[in-house]
Amino acid sequence: MIAGYIKAENVSQALEALDSSQPMARILAGGTDLMQKTRATRQKKNNDIVFVDIKAIEELKGIRREGDDLIIGPAVTLDELMHHEMIAAYAPDLIKASGYVGSMELRNRATVGGNICTKNPAADLLVPLLALNARIEVADLNGRREMELAEVIDGRFKGFGRRTIITAIKVPAAETLITGYRRWTQKSMGRSYLTAMVVIQPAETGKLAVKIVMGGAGLWPGSFTEIVSPDTVKNIEKRKTFCQTLVQDKLGAAANDDTAYRKQLAWVLIYEALEIALKGVK
Numbered sequence: 377m378i379a380g381y382i383k384a385e386n387v388s389q390a391l392e393a394l395d396s397s398q399p400m401a402r403i404l405a406g407g408t409d410l411m412q413k414t415r416a417t418r419q420k421k422n423n424d425i426v427f428v429d430i431k432a433i434e435e436l437k438g439i440r441r442e443g444d445d446l447i448i449g450p451a452v453t454l455d456e457l458m459h460h461e462m463i464a465a466y467a468p469d470l471i472k473a474s475g476y477v478g479s480m481e482l483r484n485r486a487t488v489g490g491n492i493c494t495k496n497p498a499a500d501l502l503v504p505l506l507a508l509n510a511r512i513e514v515a516d517l518n519g520r521r522e523m524e525l526a527e528v529i530d531g532r533f534k535g536f537g538r539r540t541i542i543t544a545i546k547v548p549a550a551e552t553l554i555t556g557y558r559r560w561t562q563k564s565m566g567r568s569y570l571t572a573m574v575v576i577q578p579a580e581t582g583k584l585a586v587k588i589v590m591g592g593a594g595l596w597p598g599s600f601t602e603i604v605s606p607d608t609v610k611n612i613e614k615r616k617t618f619c620q621t622l623v624q625d626k627l628g629a630a631a632n633d634d635t636a637y638r639k640q641l642a643w644v645l646i647y648e649a650l651e652i653a654l655k656g657v658k
């Protein structure tokens with residue numbers, strides 16, 4: 377049952393409330409994921425939960441520019457994110473990714489921080505945030521620190537939602553990147569089965585640095601970068617071979633699912649994401 381509800385007014389208050397109510401305390405943001413899990417948990421174990429609501433904390437709201445970074449508050453809803461001009465200008469793939477999450481009603485309530493912390497590899501913001509080199513500012517009783525999103529994913533979000541609060545998501549915005557994004561699901565409005573995003577940047581003398589991020593159901597998002605000659609990705613046949621070889625070499629073992637179907641889909645999505653990105657390469 378719901379054993380308690382605390383509405384925090386600031387981050388320190390939230391951290392203290394979380395600490396004093398462990399092991400029952402959980403951060404509540406939009407609640408679209410947590411409420412479902414709470415019901416499932418109650419049916420199974422009948423354990424109590426104390427919600428620490430962070431939605432009203434002013435510091436965790438809003439989107440702004442600070443130096444070379446876009447700062448996204450974790451309490452920003454997906455709907456707000458999708459309609460923000462700075463996101464449209466510097467990180468439009470976040471808009472595409474958010475648009476896939478549930479329904480309009482859900483996006484009106486669901487938050488960016490909540491999406492990152494659902495501890496689900498198919499959470500839609502993970503792939504584009506990883507591709508854009510996002511950093512995560514977190515707070516716990518030891519203070520504040522910044523982590524690379526890749527590091528947070530590798531640590532599987534240990535402590536997040538219980539003792540650790542995301543206080544900001546920082547997305548580099550010094551330049552508009554050349555990107556391509558593709559997501560595939562098995563059913564309409566379903567979770568991502570597989571998502572691929574590529575970021576293309578100029579590398580040493582005439583070459584291109586191609587960063588590829590893949591994630592989805594059962595596949596924690598991960599990235600790798602290949603330095604290639606432009607012809608390797610611009611020529612249709614070479615691009616196909618490039619994508620197929622990548623999937624075989626890098627994703628085959630990591631995919632947790634070695635069916636021909638999954639591998640086939642993986643190279644096709646990378647191929648299509650590259651095709652989208654290449655439109656921006658002069």
Ligand SMILES: Cc1cc2nc3c(=O)[nH]c(=O)nc-3n(C[C@H](O)[C@H](O)[C@H](O)COP(=O)(O)OP(=O)(O)OC[C@H]3O[C@@H](n4cnc5c(N)ncnc54)[C@H](O)[C@@H]3O)c2cc1C
Nearest residue numbers: 405406407408409410486487489490491493499500537542
């Ligand atoms: C019908 C339905 C369809 C859905 N479809 C999708 C989909 O297609 N793609 C997708 O990605 N998700 C989907 N979801 C999952 C979920 O709605 C979203 O991921 C949403 O963004 C979660 O945000 P929230 O604010 O509601 O999180 P909450 O439910 O409030 O919290 C989720 C988790 O994050 C923790 N948390 C929240 N904020 C913070 C913070 N600042 N710091 C640390 N921990 C925090 C909470 O403690 C909790 O563990 C779906 C859910 C439903 C019910």
